[in-house]
Amino acid sequence: MVRRYVVAPHGGRRAHPDISSALRAAAERHGPALIEIAPGHYEESLTVRGEVELTGMGGPGSVLVSPPQGSVLDAFGTVRVRGLLLVGREADVVDCLGGTLALEHTEVRAHGGVCVHARRGTRVALTDSVFRYGRTLFAGAAGTVERCGFHDAADNALAVIEGARVSVRDSRFEGSRIHGVRVSDAWTELVGCALTGTEKAAVMADTRAELTMSGCRVDSVHAEAVMFIEQSRGLVRDLRVSDAEHGIGVASGADPVVRDCVFADCRDTGINVQTTGRGTFESCEVLNAGSVSVFSTNGGAPRVNGCRVAGGNVGVAVVDKARGHFTDVVIEDLAGSALRVFDESRAVFERTRVERCPAGLEVRGNGATTAQLTDVRIAGFDMAAVAVTGEARVTLTRVSAEHGLLGFGVGEEAFLQIQDCEVSATRAGGAVAFGRARLVARNLTVTGSEAFGLCGTESAYVDVADSRFDDCAAAGVTFDESGGGRLVNCSVTGTRGVGVQHNGRVDLVSLHTSRPVVERVPEPAPAPVQVVNNHYHGPVFNAAVHGVHLAWNNDRITQEIIQQDAPQATAQATPRATPQVVQQVIQEHDDQNGATP
Known part of the structure; x- marks a missing residue:
């Protein structure tokens, strides 16, 4: 049976004056506990053990837990947090050290630290919650993120590293100083997410990462919308990108599959494959790219099938010892060249159509x-x-x-x-x-x-x-x-x-x-004809001459005229290029x- 504990800032009948005292009482009973917290500001650090649920009783933000220093909440066991505002400085605001942790309808603010730290072997579920200023870190952990917002992170908004496995759905990432989502030597799925305003790649997959994206949107980012590097793999489907420096980048041995995506109004390139990167791009569109729509360079080797390029400057460029295989590609209405192959590069184009370039x-x-x-x-x-x-x-x-x-x-x-x-x-x-x-x-x-x-x-x-x-x-x-x-x-x-x-x-x-x-x-040209004339003010010719060398204002003037016969024309010949x-x-x-x- 779940035991119920009440916390009120000024105490009361059968109420605890702070959250820590309610947690101690629950620990003494050794059973599932529900701790209901009245609105107020609680300046304390919480250590939660066992099977415990912490629930705020007021509206959003009415229960504030913010200690002067250190972590706000350390979790061991099976912990659920609902409706709290957790604020910390220079530390992990929420640290899941063991077991499972669920945050629901909760806001976490990290000033100079980490919002949530899910450690190896733990499982963390984040639902309908907001995370500001700090990053959320899954290091060797498992977890889910649903309908959450990540705002103004000073680092990566969400980092999944060290073999972690995390599924992220219907969430928003905005204003990150580095990446919105970084996946490193780990597995992550993003479904129906939106990312905007990141200063580096909105989504980064590195160090043999496995990244799957479906139905996501990326706009107004300062670098790549999505970047795969360092032998990363994955599947990207139904991605919509607008106003990025590069729509998608692939480098250093990465090899993703990208399908049914649209890269619109990218300031530099739509698809950018370089430094031995590969990748398969199928049924994608690149619209109005600022420089090159599909760019393979420095050893890149993409496979592009059934894609469309429209508007922008250059369509497909394969340069600097790069490769590329392009099949069923349509290129239309560019300001520059449709296809370029330069500098020890090799490219194959099959069933390609180029119009109005x-x-x-x-x-x-x-x-x-x-x-x-x-x-x-x-x-x-x-x-x-x-x-x-x-x-x-x-x-x-x-x-x-x-x-x-x-x-x-x-x-x-x-x-x-x-x-x-x-x-x-x-x-x-x-x-x-x-x-x-x-x-x-x-x-x-x-x-x-x-x-x-x-x-x-x-x-x-x-x-x-x-x-x-x-x-x-x-x-x-x-x-x-x-x-x-x-x-x-x-x-x-x-x-x-x-x-x-x-x-x-x-x-x-x-x-x-x-x-x-x-x-x-x-x-053979005839011998030059020498015309000698005493003339001091300029030459006078009574017929057309060719190959003339003149000098004057001298006592003796030599005008050298080399006669050249016009090529013989036929009666049928017409002007030609x-x-x-x-x-x-x-x-x-x-x-x-x-x-x-």
């Missing part, structure tokens, strides 16, 4: 920089659908580019391989190689280019077979300067422009075209919004 894919770096695109559609771009520079290597399989400036471009010493790809309705051209780049294409189709279908310039080498160039305004295929290569079983159709315009360095094997084939062989314009398009990729993400 200034640039499609940019790849730049040494020979260890690679990208593979399969079943990708890029539409509505302002510069190039694919631009490859440096010594990077890119493979395109069943890639379509439509309604933009330039389809596929490769320059410097890079390598681009094209298989079963299509380019249509471009303003500058279908595919171009310049510098000392190599372009190998099989079954490439270019339709409706307002300039050329295929262009090789400078010292580039182009090897194209089984391809078709239809209705290109200037030329189906053009080779300038010392660019060379071969065309095997290719066709040029349509009613505009020349068929092939080349420089004599191209092997034409089984070429099918009804348009003119023009060979342009540069002629020059190789210099094409190279400028490629260069604009590097200059767009800076050289790095």
Whole structure:
């Protein structure tokens, strides 16, 4: 049978004047005890043993227990606290040293200490309670937290460490100086929780932690909404993030699974994977990220499936020896490039769709920089659908580019391989190689280019077979300067422009075209023409001149005029994009919004 004890600050009939005296009386009886406490301020430290319930009799905050120093409540046994306000300084306000402890409808304030300390082997349940200023610590303990508020913690609001197991539901964390929830070498479940205003990651999982989140909201935080590091694992579902520096971060060997989440208005990145972090991201959305929507860097290796990126600056960036595998990704309406692969990174994009972005894919770096695109559609771009520079290597399989400036471009010493790809309705051209780049294409189709279908310039080498160039305004295929290569079983159709315009360095094997084939062989420049004239105020020319070097205000004036013949034009030729314009398009990729993400 439960014995009932009454506490009143001024005593009374059969009432104890303080809580400690009621606890001593209950301990002498050795049975379950219910201690009912009248409103008042009790300046005492409590040690509760056995099966005891402490209940405040007034409204919220009417029973204040606040000793001058030390812990407010030390619990051993089976202890329940209801309706109290516990205030402590420079110590653990509530310390569960053994057994079980339940706090219900209770407020705990820790000025310079810990609100609740659940020690190893204990079990603590927190329900409908409020915790201010200090952290709540589960160290090797088990517990539950339901419908609680954690406010203005000077440290982590809730720390679950040293193998503890804690389930947190429908609770709110706000204004923490470090993390809202930290899980370290422990297991934690967060369901339906809200976190706001933390100065570091709202939720941190470190040191092989296991973290599960479902139906949570994070907003207005100064760093990451959720961060996994140090080989942590977990599952994050239905998370909604807004106004964080980074939506979710993964680093140092962590490998979470993230599903059905939305990262909106993140100031820097939506998904950020770095320093050998991994992670699987499925059916997520990243909206209006300030810098990069999905960022893999410094050895990161995410797997991204079925996600959508809309608004913001750069869509997906894989840089600095990172990796990434991206499948069924949709990228729309960006201010910068949709895809970037830089600096010894490797990325695979499958069944990806890019629409209304200034640039499609940019790849730049040494020979260890690679990208593979399969079943990708890029539409509505302002510069190039694919631009490859440096010594990077890119493979395109069943890639379509439509309604933009330039389809596929490769320059410097890079390598681009094209298989079963299509380019249509471009303003500058279908595919171009310049510098000392190599372009190998099989079954490439270019339709409706307002300039050329295929262009090789400078010292580039182009090897194209089984391809078709239809209705290109200037030329189906053009080779300038010392660019060379071969065309095997290719066709040029349509009613505009020349068929092939080349420089004599191209092997034409089984070429099918009804348009003119023009060979342009540069002629040696004629000797300079010396024009000597005594003139003191400025030159006078009666016809157009080129390559002029002038000097005057001398006693003798020499005007050196180097004559240059304009290239021979055919009757069918129309104005076209020059190789210099094409190279400028490629260069604009590097200059767009800076050289790095």
